[in-house]
Amino acid sequence: MVRERADAARNRLRVLAAAERLFARRGVAGVTMDEVAAEAGVGKGTLYRRFGDKGGLAVALLDERERELQQGILDGGPPLGPGAPPAARLTAFVAAYLELVATQLDLVLMSETSSPGARLRTGAHAFWRQHCRYLLRDANTPESELRADLLLAGLAAEQVHHWLHDEHRDLTDLTHGLSTAALALIQRHP
Amino acid sequence: MVRERADAARNRLRVLAAAERLFARRGVAGVTMDEVAAEAGVGKGTLYRRFGDKGGLAVALLDERERELQQGILDGGPPLGPGAPPAARLTAFVAAYLELVATQLDLVLMSETSSPGARLRTGAHAFWRQHCRYLLRDANTPESELRADLLLAGLAAEQVHHWLHDEHRDLTDLTHGLSTAALALIQRHP
DNA sequence: GACGTTAGCGGACTCGAGTCCGGTTCGTCA
DNA sequence: TGACGAACCGGACTCGAGTCCGCTAACGTC
Numbered sequence: 001m002v003r004e005r006a007d008a009a010r011n012r013l014r015v016l017a018a019a020e021r022l023f024a025r026r027g028v029a030g031v032t033m034d035e036v037a038a039e040a041g042v043g044k045g046t047l048y049r050r051f052g053d054k055g056g057l058a059v060a061l062l063d064e065r066e067r068e069l070q071q072g073i074l075d076g077g078p079p080l081g082p083g084a085p086p087a088a089r090l091t092a093f094v095a096a097y098l099e100l101v102a103t104q105l106d107l108v109l110m111s112e113t114s115s116p117g118a119r120l121r122t123g124a125h126a127f128w129r130q131h132c133r134y135l136l137r138d139a140n141t142p143e144s145e146l147r148a149d150l151l152l153a154g155l156a157a158e159q160v161h162h163w164l165h166d167e168h169r170d171l172t173d174l175t176h177g178l179s180t181a182a183l184a185l186i187q188r189h190p
Numbered sequence: 191m192v193r194e195r196a197d198a199a200r201n202r203l204r205v206l207a208a209a210e211r212l213f214a215r216r217g218v219a220g221v222t223m224d225e226v227a228a229e230a231g232v233g234k235g236t237l238y239r240r241f242g243d244k245g246g247l248a249v250a251l252l253d254e255r256e257r258e259l260q261q262g263i264l265d266g267g268p269p270l271g272p273g274a275p276p277a278a279r280l281t282a283f284v285a286a287y288l289e290l291v292a293t294q295l296d297l298v299l300m301s302e303t304s305s306p307g308a309r310l311r312t313g314a315h316a317f318w319r320q321h322c323r324y325l326l327r328d329a330n331t332p333e334s335e336l337r338a339d340l341l342l343a344g345l346a347a348e349q350v351h352h353w354l355h356d357e358h359r360d361l362t363d364l365t366h367g368l369s370t371a372a373l374a375l376i377q378r379h380p
Numbered sequence: 381g382a383c384g385t386t387a388g389c390g391g392a393c394t395c396g397a398g399t400c401c402g403g404t405t406c407g408t409c410a
Numbered sequence: 411t412g413a414c415g416a417a418c419c420g421g422a423c424t425c426g427a428g429t430c431c432g433c434t435a436a437c438g439t440c
Contacts, residue, residue: 006405032395042420046418149353150344153343159339197435227390233390234392234429235430235431244427
């Protein structure tokens with residue numbers, strides 16, 4: 001693992017700053033990759049070499065926010081962090097994750113829908129899945145892997161976008177409803 | 191509502207037949223709309239006028255299979271059709287729907303991922319949602335609308351594809367696991 | 381059977397994502 | 411400090427989705 005070259009590092013920062021500016025001004029979907037490259041003063045090849053595709057660019061921009069949540073899960077206070085019972089941690093996760101997705105909806109949407117299956121391939125998703133699996137397993141939930149995936153499918157940006165924008169649901173209600181559903185899933189079936 | 195023009199009807203059938211041939215031979219993702227148009231002996235504009243986009247073409251090809259399942263739900267025998275208790279009907283639906291998705295995976299995938307949110311906008315999806323909502327409501331499940339969407343999110347082609355292809359899960363196990371999860375969701379939370 | 385209306389047709393066109401590769405710059409080692 | 415190789419740069423290029431609009435032919439009317 002060698003250190004990142006100076007020009008590469010500079011261009012990476014330029015691209016992220018340019019993308020942030022353009023996305024803020026005109027929305028994620030309304031900005032082309034050519035425009036990002038131009039705004040960053042960089043060639044298109046550079047963009048793609050580093051970020052893979054438009055979804056990868058979104059992932060990079062989300063990185064910081066996601067790290068914060070991951071940190072809170074790993075060594076923050078309960079109920080999100082360690083120490084609380086699994087059910088409480090699970091509902092805390094649902095609430096915190098929904099909050100994150102709702103505030104970064106366009107970016108998450110782009111990161112998850114840039115290509116079919118993109119959602120399931122991000123590094124962040126592997127983390128959320130691992131965490132949910134662990135909590136369900138800890139609560140002796142049967143089929144914990146499957147149910148973790150099921151819960152996360154319901155938290156997908158596409159679905160959240162639909163609830164929030166098409167059905168005009170309120171984030172608070174959504175959080176409550178999904179937390180309750182998560183509790184139903186974590187329970188052993190009688 | 192006027193009757194479909196003769197040339198339009200002829201071209202519709204030609205396009206569907208051509209698409210079916212090409213998709214069978216080279217996979218849904220490996221066929222371009224130009225090729226479908228050429229194989230059907232029809233212009234590209236005709237394709238798009240009638241089917242909207244590649245996802246719409248997939249929807250049209252799925253139509254018959256979906257109608258069969260819808261028929262079975264509306265007036266087939268129990269447990270899928272009316273007569274059985276809601277929980278039994280729900281697990282029967284999960285099994286039947288998974289079966290349908292698994293056997294037409296590429297087509298369903300195309301119909302659901304051709305554009306972001308496409309899955310939630312198809313007519314068929316409205317039917318499945320309505321049915322699940324009805325069953326959950328009938329069983330006095332709280333937040334029945336939300337939970338119906340959650341269940342269907344887990345049955346999305348993208349997710350099923352991942353379970354089946356990336357994780358090499360067996361369809362039978364998947365059916366069993368998701369049926370059990372559906373039962374957890376239909377239950378009133380203690 | 382001729383005529384006007386209009387839905388439907390089709391292929392050239394636009395637009396953006398993603399690829400490719402010749403040229404350049406950086407970091408290293410003598 | 412100079413030279414070498416690897417990593418990186420960038421913009422021209424390809425490829426496919428989806429649009430547009432002048433033209434054609436089907437259907438209803440007389």
